[in-house]
Amino acid sequence: MLIGIMSDTHDNLPAIRKAVDLFNxxxxxxxxxxxxxxxxFVAWELKKLxxxxxxxxxxNDGxxxxxxxxxGIYDELIELEADGMKIAVTHGTxxxxxxxxxxxxxxxVVVVGHTHRYEIREEGRTILVNPGEVCGYVTGVKSVALLDTRKREVRIVNLDTGELLGAMSL
Structure with a gap:
């Protein structure tokens, strides 16, 4: 299963549109x-997924x-399972x-955001993934992650250039 991972969209509709287009x-x-x-109102773009x-x-979700x-967002921590992989998601505050x-x-896999900085790192047997910021407001880099559960790899992609910013095999 290919999973798109995003965070920190901060109402930037043009950047959200780029992420949605890439994921689609x-x-x-x-x-x-x-x-x-x-x-x-970000739902306008996210519903195009x-x-x-x-x-x-x-x-910042007031x-x-x-x-x-x-x-349908209602929690600060969720657990998911995909192709036998257990995934936890929290903002990272x-x-x-x-x-x-x-x-x-x-x-x-543990997925976080909050810092606006993309990162893939090992914590014991767990991979911690921060896709960075879709909005690009803090770092100037608009990024998302792609997690391929079959290939067991995660990639960070720059939304403006398509450049691969980082990758790791799980």
Whole structure:
């Protein structure tokens, strides 16, 4: 299964559109959003995804009722399973929680956002994935991740250039 991973969209509709276009072109089967949608109107672009969207709230998601109504987002931590891989998703605001999830040996992949910096790193047997920021406001780099559960690899892609920014085999 190919999974698109995004975070920190912060209402940047043109950047969200680029992420949606990339995910649709790549035929992802699921999209994970690690929080900081910000406002419910981002649903206009996210509803153009060809795949289902699962996500969590971030620290800048103030209109939670509206995000729930528009996208079905309702939690700060979710667990998913894909092709036998266990995945935990949280925004990443609580670093103690992130470390506990990564070191628990319960998950193959832990997905976070919050820092706006893309990263793939090993924490014991778990891979921690931060896709960076879709919005590009903090680092200037608009990025997403693609997790291929069959090939057991994750890639970070620059939305503006298509450049591969990082990759790791699981």
């Amino acid at each position: 072109r790549e035929n992802v089967e699921l999209v994970i959003h690690a929080g900081d949608f910000v406002a419910p 060809d795949a289902p969207l699962k996500g969590v709230f971030g620290n 209109e939670r009722k509206g995000l729930y109504e528009a996208l 609580n670093e103690v929680l992130v470390r506990a999830l990564a070191r628990s040996n319960l998950y193959d």
